[in-house]
Amino acid sequence: MNDRWMQGPQFLYMKEEDWPYTSRENYHAISEVVSVIPTSKFESWGKLLRVTAYVCRYMDALRGIKRENLALSSEVFQRAERVLYRHIQAESLLSELEFAASLRKVAKKTAQCSSIILSMKPYLNENGVMRSMSRINNAKWLNIYTRHPVILPDNNRATRLLIRHYHDKFRHIVVNEIRKKYFIPKLRQLLIRVRKHCFRCKMNVAKATPPEMAILPEVRVSAFTPPFSYSTVDYGGPFDIVHGRKIEKRWICLFTCLVTRAIHIEIAYTCSTDSFILCYRNFLCRRGTVRKMFSDRGTNFIGAEKLLKTT
Structure with a gap:
């Protein structure tokens, strides 16, 4: 057996001043948590959100932020949701995101003029998430998500996972529940695609084939x-x-x-x-x-x- 396995490295037997030193100048911090999470490998929104929350808590531990409770709290899940929102928008709505961030004519020209997102008056909040400036802004009794829904693209895989999550949770009132928090173009078309791949929905709408009736006896x-x-x-x-x-x-x-x-x-x-x-x-x-x-x-x-x- 190797002596290093039983006794450890040799520099541990020397003085601390003689230990080898590795410079950390070449190390760089990861700005976004999602950059280390392959979102394309997940099949459910809940698992993607939970893994992102664990990575967020690990990043806090690397920064020296200690938490007494090791369980995932609601604050960690909310932070993981914001991280996923920013990643989805940066991945599929880059031009609209630049327009919402700068609000200049140059950025508006880079975006598509026929984009549905631009007609929703997008803006960036304090967390860097693009939201919609709706007409019910003065309804203070409503939730902030309802007054300013999060804008998500319709051609992103994570968006489809989110719609499938709401479909499995609410079934018949999916559109109403999603629009309380998100603005997704072509939402009903996406729901039709989700229902086509849902086994329970196939069973509910399936029609029984009547048996072929035999010829009556004489x-x-x-x-x-x-x-x-x-x-x-x-x-x-x-x-x-x-x-x-x-x-x-x-x-x-x-x-x-x-x-x-x-x-x-x-x-x-x-x-x-x-x-x-x-x-x-x-x-x-x-x-x-x-x-x-x-x-x-x-x-x-x-x-x-x-x-x-x-x-």
């Missing part, structure tokens, strides 16, 4: 036949009834015509074969003979079929 479309010529039968219940001073169970024997959808109801005392035969005889006496009768595989129906075939 017994269902047999015209010019008496009612109940083609019938089905089934049981329903049991139902509790009061018989004297006792509570007994009764069933409904339901006969249905397959052509006219007419129904005939008989009362069955039990689920036995004899009880069904009694109901079937009453049905034949009232409705006439039946050409075909359909039922499920109940034991009372199977027993009645065997009994009717033998008689």
